[in-house]
Amino acid sequence: MTLNIIVCIKQVPDTNDMRIDPKTNNLIREGVPAVLNPTDANAVEAALQFKDKYGARVSVLTMGPPQAEQSLRESIAMGADSGYLLTDRAFGGADTLATSYSLWCAIRKIEEQVGPTDLVMFGKVAIDGETGQVGPGVAVRLGFPVVSYCSKIVNVDLQERFVEAERRVDDGIELVHVPLPCAITVTEAANEPRQATIGGLLNAKRAKIVSYNKDGVQADPKRIGLGGSPTYVKKVTTPPPKKAGETKDLTNGGSASEAATWLVDRLVQIGALGAKAEQNQTQPGAVKEQPDSLKQIPGEHGDVWVYIEHRFGDPARVSWELMGEGKRLAKIYRTKVCAVIIGDNVGEELAKQSFEYGADKVYLTEHPILKDYRSETYGKAFANLSNKYHPEVILMGGTNNGRDLAGVLATVIETGLIADCTSLDVDEKGGFNGTRPDFGGKELSTIVCPRTKPTMASVRTRVMKMAERVPGWSGEIVMEQIEMDENQIKEKILSFTPMEKAGAKLENADVIVSGGRGLGNPRNFSLIEELADALGGQVGATRAVVYLDWIGKEHQIGQTGVTVRARLYFAVGLSGAVQHLVGMQNSDTIVAINKDPDAAIFSVAHFGIVGDLFQIVPAIVDELRRRGLAKKIAIAAK
Numbered sequence: 001m002t003l004n005i006i007v008c009i010k011q012v013p014d015t016n017d018m019r020i021d022p023k024t025n026n027l028i029r030e031g032v033p034a035v036l037n038p039t040d041a042n043a044v045e046a047a048l049q050f051k052d053k054y055g056a057r058v059s060v061l062t063m064g065p066p067q068a069e070q071s072l073r074e075s076i077a078m079g080a081d082s083g084y085l086l087t088d089r090a091f092g093g094a095d096t097l098a099t100s101y102s103l104w105c106a107i108r109k110i111e112e113q114v115g116p117t118d119l120v121m122f123g124k125v126a127i128d129g130e131t132g133q134v135g136p137g138v139a140v141r142l143g144f145p146v147v148s149y150c151s152k153i154v155n156v157d158l159q160e161r162f163v164e165a166e167r168r169v170d171d172g173i174e175l176v177h178v179p180l181p182c183a184i185t186v187t188e189a190a191n192e193p194r195q196a197t198i199g200g201l202l203n204a205k206r207a208k209i210v211s212y213n214k215d216g217v218q219a220d221p222k223r224i225g226l227g228g229s230p231t232y233v234k235k236v237t238t239p240p241p242k243k244a245g246e247t248k249d250l251t252n253g254g255s256a257s258e259a260a261t262w263l264v265d266r267l268v269q270i271g272a273l274g275a276k277a278e279q280n281q282t283q284p285g286a287v288k289e290q291p292d293s294l295k296q297i298p299g300e301h302g303d304v305w306v307y308i309e310h311r312f313g314d315p316a317r318v319s320w321e322l323m324g325e326g327k328r329l330a331k332i333y334r335t336k337v338c339a340v341i342i343g344d345n346v347g348e349e350l351a352k353q354s355f356e357y358g359a360d361k362v363y364l365t366e367h368p369i370l371k372d373y374r375s376e377t378y379g380k381a382f383a384n385l386s387n388k389y390h391p392e393v394i395l396m397g398g399t400n401n402g403r404d405l406a407g408v409l410a411t412v413i414e415t416g417l418i419a420d421c422t423s424l425d426v427d428e429k430g431g432f433n434g435t436r437p438d439f440g441g442k443e444l445s446t447i448v449c450p451r452t453k454p455t456m457a458s459v460r461t462r463v464m465k466m467a468e469r470v471p472g473w474s475g476e477i478v479m480e481q482i483e484m485d486e487n488q489i490k491e492k493i494l495s496f497t498p499m500e501k502a503g504a505k506l507e508n509a510d511v512i513v514s515g516g517r518g519l520g521n522p523r524n525f526s527l528i529e530e531l532a533d534a535l536g537g538q539v540g541a542t543r544a545v546v547y548l549d550w551i552g553k554e555h556q557i558g559q560t561g562v563t564v565r566a567r568l569y570f571a572v573g574l575s576g577a578v579q580h581l582v583g584m585q586n587s588d589t590i591v592a593i594n595k596d597p598d599a600a601i602f603s604v605a606h607f608g609i610v611g612d613l614f615q616i617v618p619a620i621v622d623e624l625r626r627r628g629l630a631k632k633i634a635i636a637a638k
Helices: 038-054 066-078 096-114 134-142 198-206 256-269 317-333 347-356 375-389 400-413 522-535 543-547 578-584 613-626
Strands: 004-009 011-013 034-036 057-063 082-086 119-123 146-157 162-169 172-179 182-186 210-212 232-237 246-249 304-307 337-343 361-366 393-397 417-421 423-426 432-438 443-448 455-459 476-479 492-498 511-515 538-541 568-572 589-594 607-610
Touching: 004 038, 004 066, 004 096, 004 134, 011 066, 034 038, 034 066, 038 057, 038 066, 038 119, 038 146, 038 182, 057 066, 057 096, 066 082, 066 198, 082 096, 096 134, 096 400, 096 417, 119 134, 134 146, 134 182, 134 400, 146 172, 146 400, 162 182, 162 400, 246 256, 256 589, 256 607, 256 613, 304 317, 317 337, 317 393, 317 423, 317 455, 337 347, 337 375, 347 361, 361 375, 375 400, 393 400, 400 417, 400 455, 417 432, 432 455, 511 522, 522 538, 522 568, 522 613, 589 613
Parallel strands: 004 057, 004 119, 057 082, 082 210, 119 182, 146 182, 246 607, 304 337, 304 393, 337 361, 361 476, 393 455, 417 455, 511 538, 511 568, 568 589, 589 607
Antiparallel strands: 011 034, 146 162, 162 172, 172 492, 232 443, 423 432, 432 443
16 A cells, blocks of 8 residues: 655755844845755655655645745655645744644645545754744644654554654653554654755656645634744844954964963863852742832732653753743742643652752642653643643743653644743743744744743753752642543553763763864764863764764754753864854853864854864873873773
8 A cells, every 4th residue: 555645844044054244243134045954854755765665655745935846846856756835925924833733734635635644754843943843733633643853764564554663862762653644753863865866856847836825725814824823923133242262373373282281271260170169049949039020910820830851750950940940930920830740650759859949839640651751641641731720831841852742732732832942031011931042043032922821931951050959848749630541542662772871961961072073083082082081071072973973973962962051161173063052052161172263163162272183182181181180091092
């Protein structure tokens, strides 16, 4: 039986070509080329591999202006069979909830032409927004199970109609089993997109793109575009240019050993080689004082909820970071901050920790079916709580599981979701504001959700500072039961393989030494390891070297890797691409080593050395040893 596959793609601005006007400090949009979203190309490739093996029919669908047809033809040139363009001014300004609704309408229309859909595929995120919400949202509307962050299709059985796939999560890899039909969001690790052939290019040129407007897909005009979007952009700003750090340029003279002495002197002076200073906090979730500018009537606003993400009771750090921020927001709203715990036999310990990190109340749902995170079961359990107790705000970690659950939950309860926020606030009217980076951090958008409650927001690990834990604190626990039948749940977790990392998780590391393509080859990562050992730190890497297979994916830092907030961050032989900067630029002290004085990494570095890394790194290690500051003696690689 031939599979029907629909791949939802997006045309996005090429963030690598976006620049800042030095006079106005605004983003220059004119002349920026539009490209097929990178991970959508991986999704197209995954669909084409199904086609090669099983004879699938592959359709590509996009929503956008007429020029978005270009990306459809690019996909057809790769080997897709047909292209569908959802285009109408009425779709303009859509947020992710309205976008998922519009795509769902289009998929139903396409099914009238080609028959029922077996697979809907998406790239894991779009580079202009990095939300990862649309795939899970469409899956909910279709009633499909979703495998998000898929890194490998392991097994397909068309007789029994199921797919088994590896799903990348922050702490490891899950092997999941889902029946067909299903939805899959594809990561860049899943494959290498093929190049178009001459025949493919000719097919793409001749292909008839089918266009639909809102009436053609019978979309409810109240649920599309800006009018159907719970969230909208309140304002857009460009981050102010950062004050230049101190730089030692060896191209103008001087030796590597002199530069190493200068750098270690500076790091000692500012305490960057010692432990982080403890925050001066004395109560759970202690936060800075806020101006008493909001005069709400008590009870006017619901509580602030924080989702406590965990694996078998081991909490994700981001949960406690959000608890401190939730406490601050609850104080502004004159309400409570509440933890939401979903799982099996984990509530007692997680509730205890939640109170110690500042929660006033804990909402707890436990059931054997909730032992593993699955978007279907956790989405139902969370929606049950939200619909009954009506929070004002729900905060979730911007992890793979957090994004997956957020996209599902927002669709189920039909509310607005602001993803990947870097700051949260409340305006003078009590409206919740989330500010997030777009276009790889070159632009900051402040987004509001005035028409629906609760407002949902996700925040990456290490963006917010974690509040101090105060042992012994307690509060109210609200137990909420839920009935679910395992036989009715479509997704099954077959196995979990923890991510192998040296020491603690990379995102929790105090000191990180990252390497880039300037190292020349994978063998030279021994220099990075040696410096990391001397500093008592861990090894990081750029996307480029991970994709060259110089080092494992678990070391990748940046927009498509992990976000870190290290006490000390060394960037060695890496240029400072935007996607890397957004993952590490909040580190306390950044040191850049690069032979190119114009490398972008120097724009965020507090200290920089321009010169040959192969001389400078060993000189720094020697200087640390000479002063007795090396944490352990590194052993040279053989």
